[in-house]
Amino acid sequence: MESATQVAKLKDTQEITCSHCLARKSCLISTLNSSENNELSSLIHHEKPMAKGQRLFLQGDNFQSLYLIRSGSFKSCIVDESGERQVTGFHFSTDILGIDGIDSRKYTCEVEALETSSVCSLAFDIFKDSPLKTNQKIYNRLLCAVSCMMFRESHLMMVLGKMRAEQRLAHFLLDISQRMHDRGESAHEFRLSMARYDIANYLGLAVETVSHLFKRLEEQGLIVANRHRVRLMDMDGLHYIIAGGYGDRHAEKSLVLPVAG
Structure with a gap:
């Protein structure tokens, strides 16, 4: 079991806006106009930087949010019953973390910062609780991103196995x-x-x-x-x-x- 100090606490946020973010051009919300961006400002939280070795979330944690990598990089791992870790992927700026938890409502892997890194969090429940029309556009972009990621990762694992x-x-x-x-x-x-x-x-x-x-x-x-x-x-x-x-x-x-x- 990881100690509480090894998991990043993301309650405090920095004063960073999407319009001034360096990753905005290739981010999940890159297609939004300025008006839609303003609507989104209350939904996306720009978290403070994480130190190398900090976990964003642990395997088995309750799923609440998706995380968009703003800077830095992460690795994802599956931990077996004996505590052995299998690295399942490396993730970089503009990648989306936490998708694995959507179905079961629990994260199925743990994610660790490989260097000083930062993320933005997006509570998944906004897609069903909020009437903002922006949400549908983000949701469509999210589905495209998930599809691309699944294809790349499944293709990679198939190729590596041979x-x-x-x-x-x-x-x-x-x-x-x-x-x-x-x-x-x-x-x-x-x-x-x-x-x-x-x-x-x-x-x-x-x-x-x-x-x-x-x-x-x-x-x-x-x-x-x-x-x-x-x-x-x-x-x-x-x-x-x-x-x-x-x-x-x-x-x-x-x-x-x-x-x-």
């Missing part, structure tokens, strides 16, 4: 790259806030294997890894590994991603 170790890590790096690109950030260089043992747990590999694979990808000239920062030097080469290629390969040209609009 891949050898090197393919899993290459796929993981390209998945993070795509998610950064979708947020308007660099797809070629980004920060991995999670520890290597969390990556290993998520991919079903030993920590030593993950460390060895990072080194091998560097030796092949595919990536440059400096502590938590990773630069993808040859994205075609990583795709080649996923497709079943072995050993070194020098791609004729790097994959060029479209510039986010």
